[in-house]
Amino acid sequence: MKQLERSFYSKTSMYSFFVIVLLFFSMWIGTSQFKHIDMALIGYMISSFIFAIGLTVRMCSWLIRPATHQVIKRSFKNLKTKERKKRNIKSIATTAFENIVLQKFIFKRGLYRGIQHFLIAWGCIGSFAITFGLTFGWMHFDLIDPDTYQIIVMGIPTIIMPAHGIFAEMVYNGLNITALMVLVGVIMAITRRIRSKDVKVTQRVEFDLFPLYLLLAVTGTGLLLTVLYTFLEGWMHPYMSLVHQVTVVVLLIYFPFGKLFHLPIRPLATAVPLNYQETVKVDTRACLKCNTPYSSDDQIEDVKGILGAQAFDLKLADGSYLSDYCPACRRRIRVMKQLNMEAPLGNPYDPVQTRNGIHISGFGKKRQDEFYNKATKSDSKQEERV
């Protein structure tokens, strides 16, 4: 592997190369040695290759980040551990179903947003699946007799269907259905972006709005094509199909570099139940100071590792790390440090000592100076004992 890697400019270019080879190979099989290749789709094909390379490059640069690398490394380690098999399967299944298929957490952020995202997400995934299936020739239709079609997937004949049946209509109109889903979702999203003042605070035109308008252009022109050939006998059809092709090419090339890239990284959410919190809201590691459970051992180990890899020195004088304490204790540690009243030193029931000697009076009572002096003495005695 090391030897092979050295034949390439970098690891990323090696992976890109293999992705392209794999795609070509799948095309070769799917189109039975390029016999069924659809030359009308050549523009889509080339941009799909660029899309694949872009995606690989982005994935690699994302995985190089110390934080991502650490989490992925632990995920793979856990996936290989036999004893965790049950937990692994359960985490993958629940994340895939609740988080990715149903997108429950987005519905919790609001029904409107849930519906909008669900429509865009599944519309896009469906459209991409159909587009790639056809452009790479993974799937095509064969006429076996005048009114029967057969779907050929990867050169293997599968479902047979009557040419005008309901199922067949659904297959032919697949792209129209998914495009309609995206169209509705995108219009909902644009409306929200225009109306809600809250989202405007951090929204950026090129990041949050451009992809929406791009999707609108792709689905709009795509659906217009259908309208043109069903109702207007193909009027302006060749021009429109060119415009549509241009929008799709832009989308495919943009995809790996913009907001839409959150789609391929979403499966990382599996790492949460897999590595860290098996059951939601159940923590297993206790805070070093107050003993409240706040995280899990593996997670704190990872956090320390990631911070260490990036030269963050968050080690305290007593050898513990700030991440060993629960967030509430960490806030208190910060304040106590500022006020020079660190809790681990001395008796917590003794009076508070401050740097400048100005004391906060307890419950409105002014205390004699002697009271504080006594405490200082008992402090130093304690230190001697230690």
Added chain:
Amino acid sequence: MNKIMYLEFERCIGCRACLAACRECGGHDAKERNYVEYVDFMESRQTYPMLCMQCKDPACARVCPANAIQITEEGVVLSAMEEKCIGCRNCTFGCPFGIPKFDFEENKMYKCDMCYDRSKHDIAPMCASVCPSEAIRFIDFDEMQELRRKRTQMNLIEGKKPAEHDKWQYVPEFFGVYSD
């Protein structure tokens, strides 16, 4: 933005107006992002307000596997980008000061963003604009320096001297949260 957040813990009277104000800020979804807690409940009822430091090199963003925490050009560290956050809570444990909060229902992290829509136009964040005792202030950098100098002078007048290797003896108990 040339203003800074300036906290003086010992000025806090525990009225929690800052929490209420934070809930009102646009985009905060009626959930507060700052904290008011007791310093040492056994000794006194002294409370302190706590906000995000808006670190220059934020540990929270560094430990995020999804790269979801973005920093604006003014230096404000924003809440997780909703589409990227995978809900792992690494940021909560990586932050040295225990600031990021986590919403299990909506599966996303949210944290103090200095009321970005206000502070980017040099308007005081909600908490600073309501604090009655000036424990939280949104002031000019120069004003902060002036306050610090005054504090030091007072210490000298009172006969306190800085200990060796310990500037806190000399310039005690306050600090600024600032971005430039």
